[in-house]
Amino acid sequence: MPQPEKSLLPVINMAQLMLEAERETVGITPAAIATKVKLAASILNVAPFEEADAAAAIGVLIQRFSHWIGKDTTLQDDEGHLPWLVAAKKKDWRYWPRYQRFLELKMSVEVVGALDKSTDHILGLLEDPKRSGPWDRRGLVVGHVQSGKTGNYSGLVCKAADAGYKIIIVLAGLHNNLRSQTQIRLEETFLGYETSENRDPGKPLGVGAIDSDPAIHPHCATTRADRGDFNSAVAKHFAISPEEKPWLFVVKKNKTVLTQLLKWIRGHVADTTDLKTGRRIVTKLPLLIIDDEADNASVDTGEQVIDLDGKPDDDHEPKAINGLIRSILHAFDRKSYVGYTATPFANIFIHRRNATTDEGPDLFPQSFIVNLAAPSNYVGPARVFGLLGPEGRVGGLPLMRDVSDYVNGDEPSGWMPPKHNKDHPPAYLGQDILPPSLKEAIHSFALACAARTLRGQGKEHASMLIHVTRFTKVQKEVFRQVEEYVMGMVQRLTRRIDHEALENDLKALWETDFIPTCAEVASLIEEPGENLAVPDWPAILAALPDVVADIKIKTINGTAKDALDYSEQEEHGLKVIAIGGDKLARGLTLEGLSTSYFVRTTKMYDTLMQMGRWFGYRPGYVDLCRLYTTEDLVEWFGHIADASEELRTEFDAMAESGATPKEYGLKVQSHPVLLVTSPLKMRSAKSLYLSFSGELLETIAFFKDDTRLNQNLAAANKLIGSMGKPAESSPIIRNRAGVVQEFSGFLWNAVPGDSVADFFEAFVSHPKAHKVVSKLLAEFVRSMMTKSNELTSWTVAVIAGGRGAPYTFEGGWTIDGALQRSANSSFDDRYSIGRLLSPRDEAIDLDEAAWSAALAATKKGWKPDPAKQKNGVVQKEPDLPNGPAIRRARGMGADGVPAAPERGLLLLYALDPAQAGKDVFKTRTDPIIGFGVSFPASESGVKVEYKVDHLIWKQWELDYGASE
CATH class of the missing domain: 1.10.10 (Arc Repressor Mutant, subunit A)
Incomplete structure (x- = not known):
């Protein structure tokens, strides 16, 4: 706040x-x-x-x-673990109590108490550092982007030091700016003093102002300086013994740095030699490694062969960073590793059995995965972009602004075309100037700063992000253009020469954009105690000259200086426009980020999430925030919000059922969202291997041409005609815990799996339907039938009851009215809708016992999500079962409910083209067929291979293989 x-x-x-x-x-x-x-x-x-x-x-x-925080959820495997963290172990702690008091000066006791509980839980999942004999615990903590993960692992570091961990290594990103930013945070939260070039304690700060007793000063081998990382010169002067206070190392994930650190550990810390391998080992000092952004660089992207007996190839050479992290862990016989990330997908793809003699086991979080709850004031993907519902995406904030003028239409040219080289000269319509959309974004940032000043936040940091290219040379050109434009604004506003046009543009933006948007956001998100007053234009105009004059322009090139500017401007607040690429996209916190201009193209799930620097905490100014980006990226972020929500729900359900990290890993690997992570991290060169077990898939993107729409209608007619007389027809009655539900349409039972697979084969899915590839579904159904005798007997339902025209399917079965699904007007190339299914439809095949069991499982795994509350009202306990619980009840059974993995559910929907929206379908009268398919949960592990177009793989390699 x-x-x-x-x-x-x-x-x-x-x-x-x-x-x-x-x-x-x-x-x-x-x-x-x-x-x-x-x-x-x-x-x-x-x-x-x-x-x-x-x-x-x-x-x-x-x-x-x-403000409050919900409950964390955990998947854990306690093999070899001894519970140890009890109150008696905490009575002499010094580091955590002072950090706790430091936090209580800035936030409520409830929030600090939640952090206390969360970090106690994580520490307890590690091993007691005083336990003798070798042990190895490896886990992963999954938070939200920009949600306070650093605060969580700061607390864990404090408690680990209190408990007796002697060497604490924090792996802080790839670049100096992030390493320095992390160092500064840990000086404030753990060390209690500012580090100096000679490594001696400097002036007290942060927790040091609460308890500066030199007797508890931790040692630190790194400093906040640009060259403050661990190096060979530092290593020569350090010695360590078990009696000393804990040692902190904040280091980059850099081959040279980690090699020097490993060499120092083996030469100066190790006290024993392994007689079998000759390796030098540390037996007297327990190690904790905190791996920040654990999915970045830490994952071994090399292919290690696992034989038929599950034995890994011991000659495999892991990639440098991964191998060095593992070697450091392998140099200790008592060690714990905790990765922190908001995008855990690459970590989940690590093979559970990867190991080599020199490096030891790979970094798969075999011991635990903790899913952190978000605080109530967190603004994340679901809150920014909303979630998909039958009427389209709902619940999002109106903060996105479409950007398209950075290219010249469909031509591969313009100010910043998607594909450009390192020498590209950014030019708009042939002129060395900014495109109008970026000028407007800069105006938006200036107005946001002025409004924040008038709300009493003038001394707070305020940032704007410009992320348009990965090439540093092109970034410098963008820097020059932005600097020239901002200098021109300063001249016109302060000297009032040739200022009329600029002031008119700013006034129009304030009155047509900010005033109505602020009102709409205030109605959607109400934070108690916040000042969301909307100043009038004269007040804004009066504040603008000083605000614009204070704006600094910076390129983010990975030096520590970038991270230090905020601390140097603590008294007055830094107003900065940050221009960067990959170094800006990972981990680095932009304080007070209010305006983003973002046109970088990538479809990698984890890359997009990490580039989402605009997620986080925006107290008192969320209504002033703006995201200038492309239509395609908004669509992809919508996919991310939906998939993230789905995976978190699945995680909670699996945690409640006692599943282990290994089982969740299998679930994430098969999630059918295209391009969830880099193919290199997925250990695959030509294909994706997908399982649809336990998934719900629905068509939300449709063709507009009659040829393919008629082909899909014919596929539905053929299936319906082959199934004979329905088992049930309108009204289809279901008794749900004393409440009667009615469905309109037709329902068939015991439909052969081959018939459903034939339907999928005949159906033509739209190329923009990233989850629903009908040919893959056909192959998956056939694979499950032959390999595991599952999905052999289906329930098929035609859902009707809309206000559209009636339609008679083959066999004479007439629906009373086609359904209405409005088109998303943002997409001209397709008929795109929100959700196809109504949430209750997925349970149409469950009897009352199975439905009740699914609802009980939903309630058991449910917890209120503070990040989704509206106007301070906490969500009510669910009264309908969620999708994962329905699919688990169907496929795996429950108390009193038999398992039925052979029973899939196919839902067919006839959509009325006349109700799609104005001019979407001008002449079509026949319905448009969509389908939803609910696959029962399964333990069979059957997957299908998804061959990916060669050009897509080349694009992935460009996205991930090139550096700035």
Whole structure:
């Protein structure tokens, strides 16, 4: 949350302490907060203490006491693990208590308490550092992009040091700026002092202001400086012994750095030699490695052969970074490894049995995967882009602005065409100028800064992201153009020469965009205590000259200086436009990010997520944020929001059932979202191997031409005509826990799997239907039938009851009305809809016992998600079973419910073209056929091979193989 004026902090913190002391007896209300603020100001003799000061302090405290965090969920494998973390183990702790007090000065006791509980849980999943004998624990913590993972692992570092871990290595990204940023955070949260070039403790900061006792000063082998990483010169001067305080190393994932660190460990820390291999081993000092952005560079992208007996090839040579991390772990006989990431897919693809003599086991999180809950004020993909529903994408925020003028139509030219080389000169319509959309984005940033100033956030950091190319040479050209444009704005606004056109543009943007958008966002997202007042234009205009004059332009090229600018401008707040590429896309936090201009093209699930720097916390200014990007990227981020939500729901369901990380790994690997991660990380050169077991797939992209639509209608007619008389027809009645549900349409039971596979083969899926590839579905059904005797007997239903025209299928079965699904007007090349299925449809084949079992499983695994609450109202417990529970109940059974892995569910939908939207279908009258298919959960592990076009693979290699 925004930090108040420093003069108000003593008042706020004293009032918070008084409120917490009376929480149980009096309660915390806005009135109680106002009373304690005035009392604290009086006790501290703060003068003058005006109404504006009181309002600001009250607002901060209302925010602190209204935010909360949900419960983490965990998959774990306790083989070889001994539970150990009990209260007695924590009585002499020093590092965590001071970090806890440091956090309580900035956030509520509830949020800090949730972090305490979360980090206790993660530490407990590691091994007791005082346990003798060799042990090895490897886990993964999955958070949201920009959601506070650093704060979580800072807490884990503090507790690990308290518990007795002696060497703590934090792997902090690939570049100096991120390593330095992480170093600075850990100085504030763990070390308690600023590191100096000679590695001696500098001035106290952060937790050091709470407890600066030199007796607990941790040692640190790295510094915040650009050249502060571990190196050979540093290694010469360090020695370590078990009696010393913990040692912290904040290092890049760099071959030279990690090689020097490994060499130092073997030469100066190891105390034993392995008689079998000759390896030098550390037996007296327990190791903890924290791997930040664990899916980046840490994963071995080399192909290791696993024989038929499951034995790995010991001659395999892993990629450099992966091999060095494993070798460092392998040099200790007592070690724990915890990866942190928001995009765990590459980590899940690591083979469970990969191991070599020199490097030891691979980094698969075999011990645990923890899914962190997001705080209530987190703005993530689901909140930004919404989730897919029958009426389209719902619940998103109106912050996206379409960008298309960076290219010249369909020509491979323009200011920043998708494919360009390192010498590309950015030119708009042949001129050395910015495209209008980027000028507007810069205007938007200036207006956001002005509005934040008028809301009392003028001393907070504010950032704009421009991410358009990976080439540093092209970034420099963009920097020059942006700098020239901003300098021109400064001249016109401050000197008021030739200023009329610019002021008119800014005024029009404020009145036509900001005023209505702020009102709409305020109705969708209401954070208690926030000031979302919308200033009038004269006030904005008066604030603009100073705001624009303060804007700095920077290219992010990986140096530590980039990360230090925020700390150097702490008193006044840094207003910066950051221009960068890959170095900007990973891990680096852009403080106060409010405007993004983003046109880089990639379809990798994890790459897009990591490039989403605009996710995070936007207290008091989320309504001022803007994302200028392309139509295609908005669509892909929508896919990401849906898939991420689906996988988290599946994770919670599997955690409730006691599944292990290995089982979840198999689930993620088969998830049918195209291009979930780099093919190199997927260990595959020519194909994807997919399983659809436990999945729900539905067609949401359709052709517009009659030829292929008629082909799909014919496929549906052929299937319906072959099935004979329906087992049930309208009204189809289902009793659901005393509530009667009615379905309109027809339903057939025991339909042969071959008939369903024939339908999939005859159906032509749209190339933009990234999850639904009908030919693959046909192959999967046939594979399951022959290899595991599953999916042999289907339920098929035609869902009707819409307001469209009636239609008679082959066999004489007439639906009373085709369904309405409105087209997304953003896509001209296809008929694109929201969701095809109504959520209740997927359970149409379940009897009451199975439905009740699925609902019970849903409730058991459900937890309120604070990141999805609206206006402070927490979600109610679900009254319908969710998809994963339905598919598990069908395929694997439940108490009193037999398993039926042979029974798939195919739902056919006839959509009325006349109700698709104006001018989508001008002459068509026959319905458009869509389908949903619900595959029962299965343990068979059957997959189908998906051959990918060679050109796509080449594009993947370009996306991942090139560097800046």
